[in-house]
Amino acid sequence: MKTAVQIAESRKSSAMYAGRPWVLLERGWIAFRSTNWVPVVTGFVEPVLFLLAFGYGMGNLVGDVTTGSKTIDYTLFIAPGLLANSAMNGAIYDSTWNVFWKLNESKLYKTMLSTPLGPLDIALGEITWALIRGLVYSLGFLTVVTALGLTPSFWAILAIPAASLVAFGFASFGMAITSFFKTYQQMGFINIVLLPMTLFSGSLYPISVYPDWLEKLIMALPLWHGIEMVRAFWFGDLNSGVLIHIATGLFVTSRRLRALFLR
Amino acid sequence: MSKPLISVRGLTKKFGDFTAVAGIDFDVAKGESFGLLGPNGAGKSTTMRILAATSTRTSGTVEILDKDPEQFGPLVRAHLGVVPQQDNLDGELTVSENLYIYGRYFGLSKKFIKGKIEELLEFAQLEEKRDVKVEALSGGMKRRLTIARGLVSEPDILLLDEPTTGLDPQARHILWDRLFRLKEQGVTLVLTTHFMDEAEQLCDRLVVMDNGAIMAEGSPSGLIKQYSSKEVLEVRFGSDRNKEVAPQLATMCERMETLPDRVLMYTEDGEALLEQIMQAKLHPTTSLVRRSSLEDVFLRLTGRTLIE
Secondary structure, three states, X not given: OOOHHXXXXXXXXXXXXXXXXXXXXXXXXXXXXXXXXHHHHHHHHHHHHHHHHHHHHHHHHHOEEEEOOEEEEHHHHHHHHHHHHHHHHHHHHHHHHHHHHHHHHOOHHHHHHOOOOOHHHHHHHHXXXXXXXXXXXXXXXXXXXXXXXXXXXXXHHHHHHHHHHHHHHHHHHHHHHHOOOOOHHHHHHHHHHHHHHHHHXXXXXXXXXXXXXXXXXXXXXXXXXXXXXXXXXXXXXXXXXXXXHXXXXXXXXXXXXXXXXXX | OOOOOEEEEEEEEXXXXXXXXXXXXXXXXXXXXXEEEOOOOOOHHHHHHHXXXXXXXXXXXXXXXXXXXXXXXHHHHHHEEEEOOOOOOOOOOEHHHHHHHHHHXXXXXXXXXXXXXXXXXXXXXXXXXXXXXXXXXXXXXXXXXXXXXXXXXXXXXXXXXXXXXXXXXXXXXXXXXHHHHHHHOOOEEEEEEOOHHHHHHHOOEEEEEEOOEEEEEEOHHHHHHXXXXXXXXXXXXXXXXXXXXXXXXXXXXXXXXXXXXXXXEEEOOHHHHHXXXXXXXXXXXXXXXXXXXXXXXXXXXXXXOOOO
């Protein structure tokens, strides 16, 4: 039986990383088993409601949409965009509000950092946990959409890894930003940014309807890239762009955790 | 004598212009129970955080088992059990889950922790509460669980920051009993406290801290012998008269402290001194003879009381 000291000695000592991010997932799972499922269910139901309201309600008025060279049914057009949204919601919920609480109220990370765990273990573990949540949301959404007969082909399943990438990107980014916030009022900024991004980033209509400058602005926002990527997989074209958010988020988060607690 | 487990030299910590710890030196030997005694703001908790490898120092050297905690943070933390001033148990988990996941943070195997949990629940007298969420525990139970949690990794050193602050007298006594058992088992304890009775009960050796500096060092009884008399006579004459009679009282004893509410007179024989005061017809409203404590040592060293 290895002791705590032998375990710590058996690897190259690093102030940032103990090589054990999965214990965060274990902790997440134990806590999740016993908490209620309501916030999880609402996060998943939201895009489904959007799909029903806009797809079947508005869709009847709108008819078909032309995007790029394709002309497709409106409901079919918004489905991948909402899938990207769903992945983002799941990831953001965990990486912002939950992280904020563990950072400032329950001081969970501080406790973890008094053990051999390092800030990078925590950042990696929490971001992965948020990613899993985003993945579960998008799988649920895809199931509903498939049941409604809105998946154009079997290859739409590839939209899931694409949505995971969106989730990973937003989880990293969300956690990095949250580490700078100190009060609940500041956390409100997240919603101020998220809601317009959700509405205007091209999940509900092609951004070609905008004047040129606005189109450029939207293209600078991360969600648009995510939506375009998921849509590309959905219909079978390709493109990338979220990877940069992942790298930046991981870097900033672990540095911030170190600055906050290991001063 | 074998090499000390903890060795601190010239330790200084500044926050901007404020000096929290001003160049302190001390050693802690294996199996020893070592205390940092001082009022709030004396620099005890800052020192503890540096020992716990969760805070950096401004200057000086610190060695824990021959390792610098700043360079070998994770490795040093693997040797330590940490009991922070405020309980930071995981509120979303139950009592046994708290112990389990904490062990996992150290990388310990599930099998090992499962066995350890039984032992620790018994130690913390929490067997009945194993499946209860920690929010539902009393203050004393939470404290015992926090200590038990710190022991999951079988640490060489247990760091306790103000272990009984905020607990009622009964809960404090239970806790002291548990800590005493650890001491008997040979666990090295380092604790901070501003309660002199706690320091007297638990510490083999202690340093008295004030304003970031060490004022004195020794065993509780040694410090009392060195800095105070055998007995203390506490007399009260009412807040206005205390000052009035002070000059007259001062002639009767070796040393005297005039506090806002009472006068402390240091002597080898309290009863005899009281007799002398009565004969001088000074008639205090209340009087009490007691043996000297660390509180008196602190008063002597700093001119202030520990709890203000």
